[in-house]
Amino acid sequence: MSDNFAATRVRALSVRDIRFPTSLENTCPSEQHPDPDYSCAYVTLFTDTDLRGHGLCFTLGRGTELVVSAVKSLARLVVGRPLSKLLYGNMRATWHSLVSESQLRWVGPEKGVVHLAVGAVVNALWDLWARLERVPLWKLLVDMDPQVLVSTIDFTYITDALTEQEALQMLQQMQEGKQERENFMLKNGYPAYTTAAGWIEYSDEKIRTKCEQFLARGWRHFKLKVGLDLQRDKERCRLVRDIIGFCRPLWIEEPTSPDDILGHATIADALRPLGIGVATGEACQNRVVFKQLLQAKAIDFCQIDACRVGGVSEVLAIYLMAKKFNVPVCPHAGGVGLCQMVQHLQMWDYVSLTGTTKNRVIEYVPHLEEHFKTQINVTNCRYFPPKIPGYSVEMWAKSLQDYEYPAGPAWKKLYAEGKFPDPAMEKCPLVERPIERISKR
Amino acid sequence: MSDNFAATRVRALSVRDIRFPTSLENTCPSEQHPDPDYSCAYVTLFTDTDLRGHGLCFTLGRGTELVVSAVKSLARLVVGRPLSKLLYGNMRATWHSLVSESQLRWVGPEKGVVHLAVGAVVNALWDLWARLERVPLWKLLVDMDPQVLVSTIDFTYITDALTEQEALQMLQQMQEGKQERENFMLKNGYPAYTTAAGWIEYSDEKIRTKCEQFLARGWRHFKLKVGLDLQRDKERCRLVRDIIGFCRPLWIEEPTSPDDILGHATIADALRPLGIGVATGEACQNRVVFKQLLQAKAIDFCQIDACRVGGVSEVLAIYLMAKKFNVPVCPHAGGVGLCQMVQHLQMWDYVSLTGTTKNRVIEYVPHLEEHFKTQINVTNCRYFPPKIPGYSVEMWAKSLQDYEYPAGPAWKKLYAEGKFPDPAMEKCPLVERPIERISKR
Numbered sequence: 001m002s003d004n005f006a007a008t009r010v011r012a013l014s015v016r017d018i019r020f021p022t023s024l025e026n027t028c029p030s031e032q033h034p035d036p037d038y039s040c041a042y043v044t045l046f047t048d049t050d051l052r053g054h055g056l057c058f059t060l061g062r063g064t065e066l067v068v069s070a071v072k073s074l075a076r077l078v079v080g081r082p083l084s085k086l087l088y089g090n091m092r093a094t095w096h097s098l099v100s101e102s103q104l105r106w107v108g109p110e111k112g113v114v115h116l117a118v119g120a121v122v123n124a125l126w127d128l129w130a131r132l133e134r135v136p137l138w139k140l141l142v143d144m145d146p147q148v149l150v151s152t153i154d155f156t157y158i159t160d161a162l163t164e165q166e167a168l169q170m171l172q173q174m175q176e177g178k179q180e181r182e183n184f185m186l187k188n189g190y191p192a193y194t195t196a197a198g199w200i201e202y203s204d205e206k207i208r209t210k211c212e213q214f215l216a217r218g219w220r221h222f223k224l225k226v227g228l229d230l231q232r233d234k235e236r237c238r239l240v241r242d243i244i245g246f247c248r249p250l251w252i253e254e255p256t257s258p259d260d261i262l263g264h265a266t267i268a269d270a271l272r273p274l275g276i277g278v279a280t281g282e283a284c285q286n287r288v289v290f291k292q293l294l295q296a297k298a299i300d301f302c303q304i305d306a307c308r309v310g311g312v313s314e315v316l317a318i319y320l321m322a323k324k325f326n327v328p329v330c331p332h333a334g335g336v337g338l339c340q341m342v343q344h345l346q347m348w349d350y351v352s353l354t355g356t357t358k359n360r361v362i363e364y365v366p367h368l369e370e371h372f373k374t375q376i377n378v379t380n381c382r383y384f385p386p387k388i389p390g391y392s393v394e395m396w397a398k399s400l401q402d403y404e405y406p407a408g409p410a411w412k413k414l415y416a417e418g419k420f421p422d423p424a425m426e427k428c429p430l431v432e433r434p435i436e437r438i439s440k441r
Numbered sequence: 442m443s444d445n446f447a448a449t450r451v452r453a454l455s456v457r458d459i460r461f462p463t464s465l466e467n468t469c470p471s472e473q474h475p476d477p478d479y480s481c482a483y484v485t486l487f488t489d490t491d492l493r494g495h496g497l498c499f500t501l502g503r504g505t506e507l508v509v510s511a512v513k514s515l516a517r518l519v520v521g522r523p524l525s526k527l528l529y530g531n532m533r534a535t536w537h538s539l540v541s542e543s544q545l546r547w548v549g550p551e552k553g554v555v556h557l558a559v560g561a562v563v564n565a566l567w568d569l570w571a572r573l574e575r576v577p578l579w580k581l582l583v584d585m586d587p588q589v590l591v592s593t594i595d596f597t598y599i600t601d602a603l604t605e606q607e608a609l610q611m612l613q614q615m616q617e618g619k620q621e622r623e624n625f626m627l628k629n630g631y632p633a634y635t636t637a638a639g640w641i642e643y644s645d646e647k648i649r650t651k652c653e654q655f656l657a658r659g660w661r662h663f664k665l666k667v668g669l670d671l672q673r674d675k676e677r678c679r680l681v682r683d684i685i686g687f688c689r690p691l692w693i694e695e696p697t698s699p700d701d702i703l704g705h706a707t708i709a710d711a712l713r714p715l716g717i718g719v720a721t722g723e724a725c726q727n728r729v730v731f732k733q734l735l736q737a738k739a740i741d742f743c744q745i746d747a748c749r750v751g752g753v754s755e756v757l758a759i760y761l762m763a764k765k766f767n768v769p770v771c772p773h774a775g776g777v778g779l780c781q782m783v784q785h786l787q788m789w790d791y792v793s794l795t796g797t798t799k800n801r802v803i804e805y806v807p808h809l810e811e812h813f814k815t816q817i818n819v820t821n822c823r824y825f826p827p828k829i830p831g832y833s834v835e836m837w838a839k840s841l842q843d844y845e846y847p848a849g850p851a852w853k854k855l856y857a858e859g860k861f862p863d864p865a866m867e868k869c870p871l872v873e874r875p876i877e878r879i880s881k882r
Contacts, residue, residue, distance in 0.1 A: 032541065032543070032546065033543055033544070033546075033547065034543055035543055035544070036543070036544060036547075037544065059544075059547055059548060060543075060544040060547040061544040062514055062542070062544035062545050063511075063514065063544060063545040063547060063548035063555065064548075065510060065514075066507055066510055066511055066514075066548055066554055066555070067548060069506060069507055069510055070504075070507055070554075073503055073504065073506075073507075100473065101503070102473070102474055102475055102476055102477070102501075103474070103476070103477060103478065103500075103501040103502040103503035103504060104503050104504040105473065105474075106474065106477075106500055106501040106504060106724075107500060107504035107505075107507055107508060107553060107554050107557060108553050109699070109724065110698075110700070111552050111553045111700070111726065112548060112549050112552045112553025112554055112555060112556070113507055113511075113548050113549075113553055113554035113555065114504065114507070114553060114554065115553070116548060156698075157697065157698040157700075157701060157704070160704065160707070256598065257551075257597075257598040257729045258550070259551070259552070259598075259726070259727065259729040259730055260598060260729050260732075260733065261702060261703075261733060262702075262733045262736055262737065263598070263601065263729075263733075266601070283547075283550065285552065285700070286700065288698045288700040288701050288704075289700055291701075292701065292702060292703045292704075295703055296703065
């Protein structure tokens with residue numbers, strides 16, 4: 001704990017609506033999201049000292065303003081409070097206070113807009129904590145006493161699957177050999193897979209070229225987007241198979257509604273004899289739904305998202321449950337800042353929790369990386385552990401300024417060029433203050 | 442269909458943040474919501490003619506601004522469009538477009554803030570439809586051809602439990618005897634239960650007095666709030682039992698996380714031998730979760746909420762699934778406008794779907810009724826069918842003006858009297874535009 005810790009308070013919080021005009025690039029992530037503008041609600045916690053914490057949650061453009069507004073509503077729960085009351089032994093209570101705000105919880109609870117906002121704030125708190133200790137987040141977690149680590153997790157609603165005592169035991173049992181595993185990671189890195197060869201709008205020719213390039217560079221796991229049309233899906237699968245030479249999909253991802261636990265279980269049951277797994281999680285709202293996906297044997301791969309659930313504290317709970325149910329975690333990444341975050345979590349999983357990379361890969365999609373101060377080190381298709389203190393999501397001040405929506409210079413330029421409609425110039429279809437006669441009661 | 446229908450368009454939409462300072466009254470709905478300010482996001486659709494549609498979704502104060510903002514983001518999907526393209530045979534497509542907006546859906550999908558917003562807009566569309574036909578909503582539904590009725594429902598993600606064809610057959614089978622059942626309702630009304638005798642902060646003395654009063658007035662179903670402390674809960678149960686003389690709880694409500702389908706199933710299993718049912722639904726996010734609660738035998742009573750899920754169209758899907766799984770619907774009411782809405786749905790359930798009131802009661806909590814133009818008619822502990830066209834949620838213009846948050850006169854008075862903090866005067870802890878040096882890249 002650094003010297004000035006006791007005296008340090010969160011002095012202020014800022015939250016910004018940062019959007020990148022990726023819909024112009026025509027990189028369609030799925031048939032349900034044909035035209036995303038990759039975005040984030042970007043949170044900075046300012047303290048009495050130079051120390052700052054940064055956190056974000058990934059969004060697709062419209063709707064970011066809702067998360068930004070929700071963060072503002074949560075701000076009073078962290079601003080003005082000393083770090084000693086927010087972090088360390090108080091992290092669980094801090095987290096619980098954020099998800100159970102007595103009025104706000106009605107418009108959740110623990111899901112959607114308000115939970116994404118919690119994720120961004122909690123991630124900023126963990127970034128602050130790691131910076132305070134002057135270590136990258138994965139190292140903070142790895143070196144953390146198991147007792148302290150489980151004390152940061154709120155076990156409410158999951159004790160039927162995992163108690164605090166069981167979590168503690170799992171971590172304690174893995175203390176041995178930690179240093180060797182850390183050295184192994186520092187030397188060899190963590191295996192990655194690529195999503196960049198199979199975007200849904202790619203032509204057959206482009207898929208062929210991309211697959212050949214990635215294969216030549218050593219990649220062995222490829223993601224192919226499906227869902228537009230069964231016949232086209234089959235043709236595309238055949239095309240990729242012809243090039244990469246593998247026989248069977250490792251998993252199918254989110255094959256039905258992310259809310260349908262029993263539906264996923266039915267699909268997983270049907271696919272198990274074929275040796276094809278079911279993966280899901282990027283749209284899974286919280287630890288309670290992950291718990292049930294595990295209990296119902298509905299998933300063979302657990303795809304946590306670093307900021308859809310309530311930040312690091314809740315993600316740790318999900319990793320611990322996945323370990324107990326013997327399901328590997330392969331995190332969702334890409335978007336804005338997800339690769340930056342999940343590498344830390346997966347390093348911790350290897351060193352402190354599971355001790356294996358078997359059946360585990362981290363998604364890698366290197367778009368928008370240039371906006372982050374800490375560069376991801378993916379070499380020879382492997383993620384190497386970050387070395388800079390924090391959670392790796394601090395963005396360049398110039399990127400924040402340029403891409404703040406709707407008035408950042410990059411956006412103004414797009415309006416001027418006619419590439420995007422200027423929201424200020426839109427003929428607003430709302431009547432915000434309808435003029436009405438006040439009727440007699 | 443009225444004559445000027447073809448030409449009519451939705452000209453504009455207004456949405457207002459309406460809050461009532463109920464936290465000052467100390468009527469605590471549950472231990473998780475100790476100090477709610479009962480509120481709503483209130484939507485009005487304006488057309489080319491005098492015709493308007495009103496819809497709302499119930500909230501608890503903070504967070505209403507998020508739903509209001511989400512409604513504004515959805516407005517472009519309905520404003521400017523002719524009613525012929527929004528309603529009737531196009532209702533399913535309209536609903537689907539609202540829940541699958543390609544960027545907004547990421548911060549849901551179909552849950553929390555964005556789904557509450559969909560509920561308010563969809564309820565306003567149904568109100569408009571009923572007014573167009575000059576009938577109350579329950580009568581619109583009752584007289585609707587079964588084929589048209591099922592065409593308003595989006596069956597996506599529920600066909601494994603209920604197909605459109607099955608839904609159609611269930612409705613067609615109940616066509617016979619409809620007129621008799623409608624007459625029965627008009628004459629005898631629908632049984633209600635009261636929540637007003639057992640609020641959690643009531644003293645034993647107050648509970649005793651209230652129970653005796655309600656019992657004398659003919660009430661036979663009482664709700665008692667629990668959850669603060671097991672010993673106190675037991676004492677309060679004993680107290681009520683001594684007065685009303687009934688032996689066993691009919692149900693226990695939302696005994697665990699609203700997201701925990703399998704947890705509810707475990708509790709229901711354990712309680713079944715005791716003859717105590719499990720009820721849940723007021724915080725259940727959408728039809729996909731209700732489907733699983735039914736599939737897993739996790740609920741004995743289905744407590745739909747008229748606006749947490751996506752409005753009338755989605756509520757109908759849930760009623761139809763409940764009928765198939767033979768689970769009675771006892772709607773969540775109270776709040777702001779919920780009693781007004783659910784009475785319509787429950788009348789339709791009796792006349793057109795199940796033909797019975799066995800094990801079915803409508804919650805009745807008559808607070809804030811005075812703000813609505815259409816009065817609820819509860820006589821001798823029974824709801825009588827509304828007679829005025831629409832969905833009964835139109836509020837008095839004066840109420841809307843007075844209680845609009847944060848600048849309505851009723852709120853300004855409270856700030857002046859020192860009863861509520863004026864948000865405009867709060868020392869804002871946010872730094873919205875942090876001044877930062879732009880670092881060299």
